[in-house]
Amino acid sequence: MNIAVCVKRVPDTETRIRIAANGREIVPDGVKHVLSPYDEFALEAALQLVEEAGVGEVTLLSHGPEATRESLRSGLALGAHRAVLLRGEPTMDGWATARVLAAELSGEEAGLVLFGVKAVDDDQQQVGPMVARLLGRPCATSVTEMEVGDGVVVCRRAVEGGQEVVEMDLPAVATLTKGKYEPRYASLRGIMMAKRKPLVEKDAAAVEPGLAVEGLEYPPPRPEGRIVGEGVEAVAELVRLLREEAKVL
Amino acid sequence: MREAGAEPGEGSRRMTDVLAVAETKQGVVAGVSREAVTVARSLADPLGGSVHVAVSGAAGDELAQWGADRIFRFGAGGGGAGGPDPFAAALAERIGARGYGAVVFAATSSGRDLAPRVAARLGVPLLADCTAAAVDDGAIVVVRPVFAGKALARVRALAAPALLSIRPNVLPARQAPREASVEALAGAPESPAGYRVVGFEASRGAALDVSEASIVVSGGRGMKGPENWPLLADLRDAIGETAALGASRAVVDAGWRPHAEQVGQTGKTVTPKLYFAIAISGAIQHLAGMRTSGVIVAVNRDADAPIFGVADYGIVGDAFEIVPKLAEAVRELRRG
Ligand SMILES: Cc1cc2nc3c(=O)[nH]c(=O)nc-3n(C[C@H](O)[C@H](O)[C@H](O)COP(=O)(O)OP(=O)(O)OC[C@H]3O[C@@H](n4cnc5c(N)ncnc54)[C@H](O)[C@@H]3O)c2cc1C
Ligand SMILES: Nc1ncnc2c1ncn2[C@@H]1O[C@H](COP(=O)(O)O)[C@@H](O)[C@H]1O
Numbered sequence: 001m002n003i004a005v006c007v008k009r010v011p012d013t014e015t016r017i018r019i020a021a022n023g024r025e026i027v028p029d030g031v032k033h034v035l036s037p038y039d040e041f042a043l044e045a046a047l048q049l050v051e052e053a054g055v056g057e058v059t060l061l062s063h064g065p066e067a068t069r070e071s072l073r074s075g076l077a078l079g080a081h082r083a084v085l086l087r088g089e090p091t092m093d094g095w096a097t098a099r100v101l102a103a104e105l106s107g108e109e110a111g112l113v114l115f116g117v118k119a120v121d122d123d124q125q126q127v128g129p130m131v132a133r134l135l136g137r138p139c140a141t142s143v144t145e146m147e148v149g150d151g152v153v154v155c156r157r158a159v160e161g162g163q164e165v166v167e168m169d170l171p172a173v174a175t176l177t178k179g180k181y182e183p184r185y186a187s188l189r190g191i192m193m194a195k196r197k198p199l200v201e202k203d204a205a206a207v208e209p210g211l212a213v214e215g216l217e218y219p220p221p222r223p224e225g226r227i228v229g230e231g232v233e234a235v236a237e238l239v240r241l242l243r244e245e246a247k248v249l
Numbered sequence: 250m251r252e253a254g255a256e257p258g259e260g261s262r263r264m265t266d267v268l269a270v271a272e273t274k275q276g277v278v279a280g281v282s283r284e285a286v287t288v289a290r291s292l293a294d295p296l297g298g299s300v301h302v303a304v305s306g307a308a309g310d311e312l313a314q315w316g317a318d319r320i321f322r323f324g325a326g327g328g329g330a331g332g333p334d335p336f337a338a339a340l341a342e343r344i345g346a347r348g349y350g351a352v353v354f355a356a357t358s359s360g361r362d363l364a365p366r367v368a369a370r371l372g373v374p375l376l377a378d379c380t381a382a383a384v385d386d387g388a389i390v391v392v393r394p395v396f397a398g399k400a401l402a403r404v405r406a407l408a409a410p411a412l413l414s415i416r417p418n419v420l421p422a423r424q425a426p427r428e429a430s431v432e433a434l435a436g437a438p439e440s441p442a443g444y445r446v447v448g449f450e451a452s453r454g455a456a457l458d459v460s461e462a463s464i465v466v467s468g469g470r471g472m473k474g475p476e477n478w479p480l481l482a483d484l485r486d487a488i489g490e491t492a493a494l495g496a497s498r499a500v501v502d503a504g505w506r507p508h509a510e511q512v513g514q515t516g517k518t519v520t521p522k523l524y525f526a527i528a529i530s531g532a533i534q535h536l537a538g539m540r541t542s543g544v545i546v547a548v549n550r551d552a553d554a555p556i557f558g559v560a561d562y563g564i565v566g567d568a569f570e571i572v573p574k575l576a577e578a579v580r581e582l583r584r585g
Pocket of ligand 2 (some may be wrong): 007079090115116117120123127172
């Protein structure tokens, strides 16, 4: 079975975010980019499923600026077979992104299309189920573990209070969260091989966004905190403050 | 209760009404649904419309207290063995047929599973996990955290209806009693194939999910090992049923606690009224998951730990000495 994995290039979680003078974008200089961490879980899941089956290929698909090439190469170095870059600037509109990705995926023969549960820049948690709808496939979200059976895939989902088990008919879509699939590291050989793997680029279809980002702001600083004291002697005072000043106990 | 069929005035699509989608658990409406109804009310009033509530199953009457004018009970199907799609399909059909200015979901884990499915059926984006929502010049404008809370984006909905989900515990519910009508609607018009819920395993111990608790007791690597978690569990028990345990990623990666308890960028986002960070350093990815908490208390033996930079109250010292004393003091307080 072939598997497609949708991956997004996002600022590294450690990166300091600086808002540009126009108040609508972030300053790009000095921002290190990575594959969104949840997309790495999705890629790892795809690699393990294909390795277990002994057949099939993993295709990476990303919609992003030209620099996304590097991110795709890093995914190829981990073991993906080929990559497709849909050049353009993705917006916060998940429905627009979903349409761009689905247009490419509808021609694919992938039995599974995998996503991260969320991209850690915009944190919209929506592109996966939206693409599923456009492709007319069932979709399980927040998946921690998958097993492919005869025409079906059984997924474990992280839900409030436990794990839900869902069986879907193939072809299907899933969004991955942390669970069984700890991302592997690239080997030197993987990095060398990645250079020769196919990376196809095309311009993304133009779509009208259904929302507009009007401005970015820094979150209000938290009110100045205070050290109540040192050691066990401070406990009584802390509890008093929580009770009388903060009124939360 | 009457059957909602041919309603008076149903032919005219009023884009001024706002629909809140309520969530139920074992037949009881979740607390966050009141917050969703309050937000719906605050949008419907300036738009000049009324507030409708959609609920799956026979629940939700009490939402009239929080500002609902009409309550629609959808037939069985939602959240059942067919997963979220049957309810999503029924909702989308209703929203499409009736016309709404906005639809408000709760950004809980089930709300985040449901809302994008409704959005895709309506062909609009979802404004997810909002911390504020208002009407500006007739349009819905929201604020939502981006880049793991390092920035807040002000976003205007251009497509109609505006679909949004609200972050729990941020926008307080307000009483606004109404005489609401309760109407039954048929279930899903289609039963989407290919998705079957075949099992559920409750996670060990956790009665209350960390993202739903109003007080969270989180432990970090400084707790040294899983054998020391009874100390934190005892503090949680001293506080009571509204409290849940959380953990840093270092703790989860070490296998001391399940991932369901992880707070942070690759775990849960929590907004309790009180958050205890015990022996947690306060890495940026941890802060991403808890910095919008009401009050933050840090206990750390390193006075320079970054967690003190966001904490409202801190104690510098050894968690192994402080936590038992804290549990004792809370119990004393409870006894009055
Ligand atoms: C992509 C990515 C995603 C991540 N996502 C998350 C996430 O979702 N959540 C998350 O938490 N982290 C996340 N991290 C990890 C994060 O960077 C930190 O490594 C992690 O939060 C550290 O956990 P900690 O504070 O428990 O441990 P440490 O940083 O080791 O801190 C332990 C603290 O305990 C204190 N201490 C030690 N002994 C005692 C004692 N006896 N009494 C009192 N204090 C004591 C120490 O002073 C120290 O401050 C992520 C990292 C990356 C790269
Ligand atoms: N521009 C993009 N290109 C490829 N995949 C994307 C893109 N944006 C989002 N995705 C995928 O959709 C998931 C959820 O993203 P989001 O809905 O934005 O939180 C991500 O984890 C990716 O798998």
